Amino acid sequence: MNEKDKSVLTGAHFINGDVACAEGAIAAGCRFFAGYPITPATEIAERMAERLPHLGGTYIQMEDEIASVTAILGASWSGVKSMTSTSGPGFSLMMEGIGLGIMTETPCVIVNVQRGGPSTGLPTMVAQGDMMQARWGSHGHYEIIALCPSSPQEMFDLTVKAFNLSELYRLPVLIMADEVVAHMTEKVVIPRPQSLKIINRRKTTVSKDKYMPYAAGARIVPPIAHAGDGYHIHITGLTHNEMGYPQIDMETHQRLVKRLIDKIRVNIDKITIIEEDGMNNAEVIVCAYGISARTSMLPVKLARKKGMRVGMLKLVTPWPFPEQKIRKISRIKGLRRIIVPEINYGQIALEVERCVAGRQKVITLPHGGGGTHNVEEILDAILDN
């Protein structure tokens, strides 16, 4: 078979993070991509444009990012796994679509390759300034899932994971990547199809006359019927009852919002991933995500060489924030400080502070964007008494 006709490009590749992300999506079964060009995410779209037509999929370049995110919601309701990718300026435009996706419980994946902001900012250079926008950017109160890859390999692995989570919990899942991870070229190993775990959304088994699109039962996540399945579903961004019909009253709204939040909160331990290294007896912990977790590795190693007990805590899923896990870590005996380097002026650090609740000192290592922290900055913060 021609390489181009393969869905999973099993083997070792030397590719950048953007391309790895596109390959992860395709391997997960994504067959619809709508997007709008923007640095540093463009290579994802270009790879999808090249690959999808050979796999019976669709690539479409829309007129803007509002259209892109809305089109992937539409495609998802035709039963096709879908994705879009962008960077800050486009991510701002996508907030409306994220809300519609949350409210209508539409599985899809949205990639934000973060660059320096505000506004057009630093198009070609790294930042991690959109972390709180990812959490709260669309109006109303909701829960979201976001994953932060630290390498091209993780761009592949976590994109597959993002699709699985979106299918399982029926919501838009965000990949909060960054310019460095996206443009870094490294070895990426793509496994054999049999060893990839792929989850597909649960389809309804209820008969057409009894089906209620938003009757979720104890599993909290309702099974889906797609357009064209003959169920005559009605889907709306308005507050709706189990039939999917608009019902504008406080009780219906509270029930719906609570369920949308519970989907994530009840399953938080199953969703969140953290990676811990050297946490036993740690006196200092460096807590980071995305490229900043990668840049923290060397200073952590150097400080250990100097005899310090330093723990490294990587947040693979900053959202939902792994509250309980952080609380537990903050109780480690002998721990004095948690250092949070991030390429912003303190966003995830606020969450760490909230969960540590004064038990430890939380130190923000801010960075305005345009580059990563250098080794000395982080090392000094670790060694600083």
Next chain:
Amino acid sequence: MNHPFDYLLREDRIPHIWCSGCGLGIALHSFLRAVQRSNIPVDKMAIVSGIGCTGRTAGYVKMDSFHTTHGRAIPFATGLKLANPNLKVVIFSGDGDLIAIGGNHFIHAARRNVDITVICVNNFNYGMTGGQSGPSTPLKARTATSPYGNQEPPFNLAYLAAGSGAVFVSRWTVAEPRRLEASISKALNKQGFSFVEILSPCPTLYGRMNKYTSALDMLVDYQKNTVINEKVNLKDAQLELGGKIILGDFIDIQPGIAGHPMPLSEKVELEHTNKKGTEDE
């Protein structure tokens, strides 16, 4: 008692929210008759609306129906259609929704010749939010936000659609329900981007602000001013307050150089690729 359209309506959603005298009931009725006439299986039809009085239509029709966000019916429908080319996808929404906030999506979907039917109910104002002016409000017309008369020239929707590449363009009023029905059914059977503009009274807001005494008064006015002229140069079919209302199925063409309506069939796509291949050699 049964109604011949029960099978196409969500009875459990009645009563609807529309005011008495509103033209939306006739517009919906004409649409349902056209659906019946078109013989397209209902299970393979989907209707997508944005937000507004017109946008509520998706909630009353018993087929797969999506009530999206304000202005976004067309991109949502584009995704739905391209991901499942077997669906007949119809957009049913208001003029503010499709042409103001959704205007960019409208022209681009027409340019791409996405295989969808867009039905736009033009009531010359924003109904849902209380009768403000918009891009279809005629010059000098009074609305909640143009209390001294609208200062901005409106879009000529049919001309805009044609200029953007629509392969079928028509305009009718709800005072011509049979012609409207026939026109919608043509649009439904057309491959490519088809556009039907329905002029419809909003007696509660636009009517009251512009000194119409009743919904009937507005319909009579439509009839009085109607000129059916399918050959008109669309540039000259602008709607003006109290002016002539030019109606007709203005455009009904085979797709031009753009070639094929989206989504492209696999065959066409391969042909394109092959041709390109030989040119390169």
